[in-house]
Amino acid sequence: MARKKKRRKKRPAYLDLPLPEAIKGAMREAGRPLLLRELYHLLHIPKEERASFRRLVKGLAARGELIHIKGRRYGLPEEMPLVTGRLSVHPEGYGFVNPEDEKAPTVFIPPGRLKGALDGDLVVARIERRTKKGPEGTVIRILERRRKRIVGFFYRSRKVSTVIPEDERLPVEILIPPGEERGAEDGEMVVAEITDFSPGRRIPEGRVVEVLGDPEDLQTQAKAVIYNYELPHRWSRRVREELARLPDEVRPEDKAGRRDLTRVPLVTIDGESARDFDDAVCVRRTRTGYKLYVAIADVSHYVKPGSALDREAYERGTSVYFPNMVVPMFPEKLSNGLCSLNPQVERLALTVEMDFDREGNLRRSRFYPAVIRSHARLTYNEVKAMLVDRDRELRKKYKPLLRMLEAAAELAQLLRKRRLSRGSIDFDLPEPEVVLDLQGEIRDIVRRERHLAHFLIEEFMIAANEAVARYLEERGYPFLYRVHEAPDPVKIREFVEFARTLGLDLEAPVEPTPAWVQEVIRLAEGRPYAYLVNMLLLRSMKQAQYSPENIGHFGLASACYCHFTSPIRRYPDLVVHRTLKTALKRKRPPYPYEKLVEMGKHLSQRERTAMEAEREMLERVQVRFMQEHLGETFTGIISGVTAFGFFVELEEYFVSGLVRLTDLHDDYYFLDEKNHRLVGRRTGRLFQIGQRVRVRVKEVNLRRRQITFELVEPRP
CATH class of the missing domain: 2.40.50.700 (OB fold (Dihydrolipoamide Acetyltransferase, E2P))
Structure with missing residues (x-):
């Protein structure tokens, strides 16, 4: 009689996976929560490795990839009615757990079930019932406190x-x-x-x-924002030590191998309050057109990769600008001194030299390190006064620079015309500028003016950024592009539906193009709601970011773009400077592609954090300013409608506030969501987006940063 062959047990597939995945695989196959000793057995963990294995399992549980449950067992969150995610808490006391897994549902947490969890914490929530609006649950574990x-x-x-x-x-x-x-x-x-x-x-x-x-002090408010957004704002001992070793001025040995441009009449053009000058420009007329020099502070000469200064700058990612102070990316010795292109002193620069024909077409670009001397520190208003207003005193004061500035204005207008003709978007969005007195108190909030001098610098910086990006791309060097994706067609369709309620005759494009966006801006130009259309159209766009993958820049209608012109205040520009220098020497790229992917994500996030911090500080300034205007009357545009009232943007001060329905006593109003308006049931009276109204400042809540208006009279 033949003996039956003993079947060999099939080796589990999960044993061939990396250990974290093998643990999850063993749990899936078991189909139940497991004890640590069961995991030892299933994964063949020898005794001498069990201590490190336990640490690994606890680490997975701390990150929410496993759930530690009663009875010392570990389970998979997807196999239980559990969701891991960040908690978002509303001031009324309830919250939402937003899962890290995008496919998982958001869980509503009623008041009293937060179990000590705070806004921003990473938590595990147990789903306890499902409603028409979605799952509802309780926080059962806090994995990580976001706010230290x-x-x-x-x-x-x-x-x-x-x-x-x-x-x-x-x-x-x-x-x-x-x-x-x-x-x-x-x-x-x-x-x-x-x-x-x-x-x-x-x-x-x-x-x-x-x-x-x-x-009540603005300096205190700025510090509060710094801590709320966890902005690095102190310099470490190592940074201070490195700083002390840097010279105060350019040394002879620093000039070696550099082109001497000290006689070229380069000038800086910035705002009145600017203190760091990282770009200087000069334009000369030539027989065939124009020659443009764009000289950018050579920060990379002093800040070496891996140094304490470099690590600190990377962590910060960008300078953050408040009305009353700056949280700089580099210490003052660099940002306002050694790397700032101050007038009448020698400075190191990385220069882009470009030749254009008479129509503004780029014919040739050259790049080289140089020594420069800024011939003047000009402001935007001074340049406008000389070139537009023909101010005699200023023209006399800067007579040696007049011909150069006039040539610069000619070239800038040609470049701007060409850029707009290719479809580049120019949003007409006036920005608020906070005016402080000598004591640092808020004196006014005014419209930040944009004129010829601003366009001049903008066009030259865009031209330099594109030239550098093209040069590096053509030579195959990986670097950080400044990219901007095309908007989501769904968001554009939503915008078009809204615009039609204002009377704009628009059709949603199959694929949005910069030229289509430009046409919308043109159609809204001159209308009372033009600012609103521009703002909402901008919100429908995606955010620009940094990436080593070139997908183009939608907003600028540019096929190849980077940030090169502000290395004092933006780390990505420093990355591009280092890459350009190695490309000019034909050396190996300083950053591998994989490293640039990681850097792009980090630096894009730091930029978003800085923008949010600056926006919050502006809101704090605005509410304090409006507190001084209680009872005063202003004209504004309705910018949003809700079931509880409508929001009004003041035309004079760029401040937004709410008119509550409870303060409208002439009728009962209901929200017509489709047409973005409130309608009176008895009178048929309308309050709709884009409508101009007169309001009075009724109340200002400093802590909540809320401004309440009351309607004075509608104005057609």
């Missing part, structure tokens, strides 16, 4: 001191024990660090780590 430090108001009483967070999405008080107040006075703004918020504890305990000062 919290800005708030310090209050001292006889027995206890507390910090109440400024952000209303943090509905907790922080108990400050005696001795942990750091000298804070009652009512001051402080930064508190939570030291104990263990499960089951109703009130977290903490300590004051920094006293910011009087909440």
Whole structure:
């Protein structure tokens, strides 16, 4: 009788995977939560490796990839009614868990079920019921606290001191024990660090780590924004040591191998309050057209890759500009001194020299390191006064530079005409400019003027950026492009539907093009709602970002673009400078493609964070400014309608506020969402987007940064 062959047990496929994936594979095959000892057995983990294996499993659980459940077991979140994600908390006390897995649903967390979780925390939520609006659940575990430090108001009483967070999405008080107040006075703004918020504890305990000062002071408000957005703002000891080793001025040895452009009449043109000058320009008429020099501060000569200065600049990514201060990317010795193209001093520069014909077509580009001397520090208004207003005194003062400036204006207008003809988008979006007095108090918020001098610098910087990008691309050097994707057709269709309610006769394009966007801007030009159309059209666009993959720049209608002209305040420009220098020497690229992918993501995120911080600081300034205008009347445009009222953008001050329905006593109003308007049930009276109205400043809530208006009279 033949003996049956013993079948060999098939080796599980998960054993061939990397260990983190093998753990998940073993769990999927088991079909149930597993103990650590079961995982040891299934994955053949020897005794001497079990300690490191346990650390790996705990790390996966800390990141939410596994869930640690009762009975010392670990499970897969996708196999349980659990969702891992960031918690977003509303001031009313409820929240939403936004899952990291885009396919998973957002979970609503009712008040009382946050279990000590704060806005921004990484949490695990258990889904407890499903409603028509979506799943509802409870936070069961906090995996990571997003906010290590919290800005708030310090209050001292006889027995206890507390910090109440400024952000209303943090509905907790922080108990400050005696001795942990750091000298804070009652009512001051402080930064508190939570030291104990263990499960089951109703009130977290903490300590004051920094006293910011009087909440009414603008400097205090700027510090609050810095901490809210976790902006690096102090220089490490190593940075200070490196800084001390740098010279104060250009040395003879620094000039070696550089072209001497000190006699070329380069000038800087910036705003009145600018202190760092990283670009200088000069234009000469030639027999065939124009020669343009764009000289950019050579920061890369002083800041070496991997140095403490370099690491700190990369972490910051960009300078952040507030009305009353700057959080710089580089210390002042570099940004305002050694690398700033200050007038009448020698400075190192990386120069782009471009030849154009009489129609503004680029014929030739050259790139080289140089030594320059800025012949004048001009402001935008001075250039306008000389070239447009023909100001006699200024023309006399800068007589040696007049011919050069007039040639620059001619070339800039040619370049602008060519750029717009190819479809480049020029949004007519006036920006607010905050005017401060000598004491640093808000004096006014005015329309930031854009005129010939601004266009001149814009066109020359765009030309230089494109020339550098083309040069590097043609030579196959990987670098960071400045890319801007075409807008989502769905968003464009939504915009078109909205625009039709304003009376604009538009058809949604199959594929949006810059020329189509440009035509929309032209159609809205001169109408009361032009600003609104421009703003909403801009919001329908995608954000520009940094990437080593060239997909073009939609907004500029440019096939090849990068940022090269501001290395003092933008790290991507420094990356391009280093790449250009190696390309000119025909050396190996300084950055591999994979590294640039990572850098592009980080630097795009730092740019977004800086923009959000600047926007919040502007809002803080705006509400403080409007507090001085309580009871005053202004004209504005309705910029948004909701079921509870409509938002009005003031024409004079670029400040937005809300007119509440509860303050409209003449009728009951309902929201007509399709047509973006509120309609009176009895009178048929309309309040719709784009309508001009007269409003009075009724109330200003500094803490919530909210401005409430009341209607005075509608104006056709």
